[in-house]
Amino acid sequence: MDDRKYILATGDRAVDRLKLLDEIFGPSTREWLLSAGLREGMTVADIGCGTGLVALWIAAQVGPSGSVVAVDTSAEQLGIAEQNATAAGLKHLSFHRATAYETTLNRTDFDLVYSRFLTCHLTEPEKALVEMRALLKPGGVLVCEDHDDGGIFSQPQTPAYKRLVEISQAVNRAHGLDSCIGLKLPRLLLQAGFQNPEVAVKQVAFLRGPAKRFWEITLREAAPAIIKAGAATQTELDSVCGEIRSVADDDTTLVMLARVTQVWAQK
16 A cells, blocks of 8 residues: 555554454454465465564464565554564564555565455555465465455444444545455455455454454544544544443443455465
8 A cells, every 4th residue: 555545553653553453353364364274384475564463473373484574565564563573583574665556576476465454445456456466376375354344333323333434434435445345355356366265254343341442543543534534523533432432331332343354365
């Protein structure tokens, strides 16, 4: 992606949200990567790696006989990821600054290419998927995950979660992004030249705990872009975030954080 169009925080300001995100979605990610064939000795590219939390786990799985290249457009994100990799002693994990459209990585070099919550930030997701396919060796595997806004709601229904979805869709439209990209991933992989994709859809829900504040944190990070797009005012955002926090404190209200579509397919 073009980090000039990225509407969330990067670097130190994003660390807590991305850590919480990985706590929420990480278990399913790891299970899906293993089901797609991730194993020791593989060469892997993680596109849109952020602060590198998944890349670090992948590097531990492939071991020193394998290698991982983590790609992001943000120098801030990559700096944090490199610090984490150094602290973990993962010398076979390297970092590369580039866009998902033009990674500048070697063609047909990788056994597996991975992305999570990347296509939702891209105005041309098809172009990125074609680029990722080009990186794969014949028979290599692309693994992608993304969400859709239709999976975000509360039970009982609350005005805050209804408005959250409306705001998300409005700001995405203003930036040329697709709020339902997750459900479209299988078709997009087919259009990019893959055959017979495997697919799973996971719905993440919480009654209690820090995860119930995930969308409050995300809205506050995205506030400048939301206000600029005319999707909401600061006053309304403060009100919606306050309501989401109240829902988080109510252990009788179930929150569906997101519906995530997971896809993998061979080249």
